[in-house]
Amino acid sequence: MQDSLSQTFSALADPTRRAMLARLSQGDANVSDLAKPFLNEMSLPAITKHIQVLERAGLVTKTRDAQYRPCKLNKDALRDVADWMEQYRAFWEASFDRLEAYLKTVAPKKKPRGKKNVRKK
Amino acid sequence: MQDSLSQTFSALADPTRRAMLARLSQGDANVSDLAKPFLNEMSLPAITKHIQVLERAGLVTKTRDAQYRPCKLNKDALRDVADWMEQYRAFWEASFDRLEAYLKTVAPKKKPRGKKNVRKK
DNA sequence: TCGTTAATTAACATATTAGTTAATTAACTA
């Protein structure tokens, strides 16, 4: 058995499942609602399995309403991912700043004073 | 062949690989540097494979320096994940605010992060 | 040149994932 963050990332590593989450972010939906966009690509049991993966990952909670199974997005697991990402925010934002800084040196018709490769060791 | 966001999430769905990224966020490292914390759990070829997964996902770039293979973190793939997350930000932040509001009405002192199943970091 | 270190490749075992079709459960409705 995996740790839960791994399970969450694993569940996110599939476009069908991410599309389901996107759908659920618009509002709760039954299994058949979630299935509809994919029934030309795969069977209903396949859909059931995808939803089960999302459930086990804690991303989705499925309840019962007569013969329907309303599903809702579960914020906690998404927040765990966001929290993990947070430790890298400075990192990827820095590179964006660097790109922006670079573009500023280039866009004005000034001579780009580029010194890129610093030899290590 | 998978879409690239799926490949990235898939690469993140492993604690060994996430630990490698954490290490690389502190600075570039050779394969053997990355391997060191794990050599009691798995073999060097296993490490090589993990790094290859990170490379294919675009999360890591490996270069050459004599017999060494310095690796560096690649911000772009991380940013892709962050961008995807962004569409859900309002969603999980809303629920956090709700929790915070709730906790303020109940226990104005502490603010525990409640979790259904134990999520290991 | 020889031995050592760094890292990869090859070949293989095993587990997990993602899908299938067929059967089943459960609740509604005419």
Add this chain to the structure above:
DNA sequence: TAGTTAATTAACTAATATGTTAATTAACGA
């Protein structure tokens, strides 16, 4: 009650992921 709809379970297949050990490649340094 019989038929229909919603969804799951069972049994199976094929592909991919993750690890192993043994062999190999490549560069350094005494």
